[in-house]
Amino acid sequence: MRPLRAQQIDFGAIRAELGTPPDFTPEALAEAAAPPAAHDRIDLTSVPFVTVDPPGSKDLDQALHLVRDGDGFLLRYAIADVAAFVRPGGALERETLARGVTLYLPDGRIPLHPTVLSEGAASLLPGETRPAVVWTVHLDADATPLDVRVERATVRSIAQLSYPEVDAGTCPEALSGLAAFGAVRGAKQIERGGIDLDVPEQEVERTEDGGWNLVLRAQTVAEKANAQVSLLTGECAATLMLGAGVGLLRTLPPAAPEDVDRLRAVAPGLGVDWPDGATPGQVVATLDPTDPRAAAFLDVAATLLRGAGYTAFTDGPPAQAFHAGVGAPYAHVTAPLRRLADRYATEVCLAVFTGAPVPPWVLAALPELPATMASATRRANEFDRAVVDLTEAVLLADRVGEEFDAAVVDVAGEGKGGTVALDDPPVRARCAGPGLHAGERLRVRLIEAEPTTRRVRFQPA
Structure with a gap:
């Protein structure tokens, strides 16, 4: 890479x-x-x-x-x-x-x-x-x-x-x-x-x-x-x-039960073991965040702390x-x-x-x-996101058309796509296309990387 x-x-x-x-x-x-x-x-x-x-x-x-x-x-x-x-x-x-x-x-x-x-x-x-x-x-x-x-x-x-x-x-x-x-x-x-x-x-x-x-x-x-x-x-x-x-x-x-259920559902696809009776915190504590699959699971787990x-x-x-x-x-x-x-x-x-x-x-x-x-935190998050975007x-501007290994970390409503986390480089961006499932591993192709709009998009390869 x-x-x-x-x-x-x-x-x-x-x-x-x-x-x-x-x-x-x-x-x-x-x-x-x-x-x-x-x-x-x-x-x-x-x-x-x-x-x-x-x-x-x-x-x-x-x-x-x-x-x-x-x-x-x-x-x-x-x-x-x-x-x-x-x-x-x-x-x-x-x-x-x-x-x-x-x-x-x-x-x-x-x-x-x-x-x-x-x-x-x-x-x-x-x-x-x-x-x-x-x-x-x-x-x-x-x-x-x-x-x-x-x-x-x-x-x-x-x-x-x-x-x-x-x-x-x-x-x-x-x-x-x-x-x-x-x-x-x-x-x-x-x-x-x-x-x-x-x-x-x-x-x-x-x-x-x-x-x-x-x-x-x-x-x-x-x-x-x-x-x-x-x-x-x-x-x-x-x-x-x-x-x-x-x-x-x-x-x-506390996290909503449906959010915990969703996190539990994506664990197998990312190779994360979730023993019976374990809390989300106990599962998270066993993971190595430097492992791309574990890192993708942690991205999904972050929804519990919203x-x-x-x-x-x-x-x-x-x-x-x-x-x-x-x-x-x-x-x-x-x-x-x-x-x-x-x-x-x-x-x-x-x-x-x-x-x-x-x-x-x-x-x-x-x-x-x-x-x-709340207003100050939103503003800080806007700056952080804009810098990374x-x-x-x-x-990535000169790499449009290339393919990457990734994991789906979030899914948009109505099957309109979601967010993927690339293994390498460490990019988090939108992925177009229906049928994505949180926790899914897939190959994606870069279809847009535009600095003037800070827009990066992928699609399933």
Whole structure:
């Protein structure tokens, strides 16, 4: 198979078509450059926190210290204290409410906060003393929280590591409990009916000679363990907020029985064993996402996790407080530099833990945040899809007429076709023609690859 690679791709066309937020106003930039608000803080600069992120990251939301504590674990998780830099009612808060999330493109990002803040004063960069919100959690051998604290602190990260470095064996004392914790927590998530859906993501990356190509990337072992730290923290946050009857949860209803039945029906065609009585999460946990057939099954399984949203409440726990993917109530609190909701949920948790009233500016914002975050998430998904669609079209433009091995991962209504996942290259695109069945393996022919419309289409060969 010829390798996919393009020397030039104009991602600016996507910015022009989808629109980007205006530049930050001088008032917002001035607020971002101002010193953080004064708060009482405990001094945790002696704790050797480290950050673990994708290579090259500068907007560092989290710093970690996770060690064994007898038979259990001691977790300290420092989160950038973004609220200390964003004045309630100020220009910067208004502009972040309009943005919602950081948008990522291969040639640059459109940040939620000015970079002087997100990659500077608030980022948990190594060797820098920073304000943070620190979650301290004592856990038993089963990684069940025994004691949870959340408080403002001053911290200093001693190292910035990447996931590949940790996977290769770089493991300072601060991460000595990470691998065991990740394994225990991952197993617990599956046991309670959750789904750890490691769907390989299509990513556009720059080549060594400055061009672009498309890769399919699954989470690394370190990345999955680190994600379990974030999930645990989100569960602790949800418990605090539900107990107080005020907060902002990330929620997901259980999968519809017909969706589970459809997934079970496609398993045999993709060589996936589904033992009697096994849950979808248990089946997914057995798969190797680098196997093309397993990856196609995971694409179909992703339909079980559709419908996630935010639920705000100010007068008692909401009727829907569960996240079916996590297998427990859950909240977003660990990425405030990149995701707006985390700032407000964190402030609720701080108030609840200390017994203080929830700040009025938080209470005023909570009812509107679900809609704000839903709009921002849709926009981020539009950018992600447009980037991949454009890259696929550019890379395949000279290969119309060629045939590829593929699997059907989705079927459109009324027999009008569906979506296929190619084994190689890692393309996901529409396939014309009736009679497709989810999970089916087939040979497809490329009939269109047009960069100007970002349109790629196949038909059964």
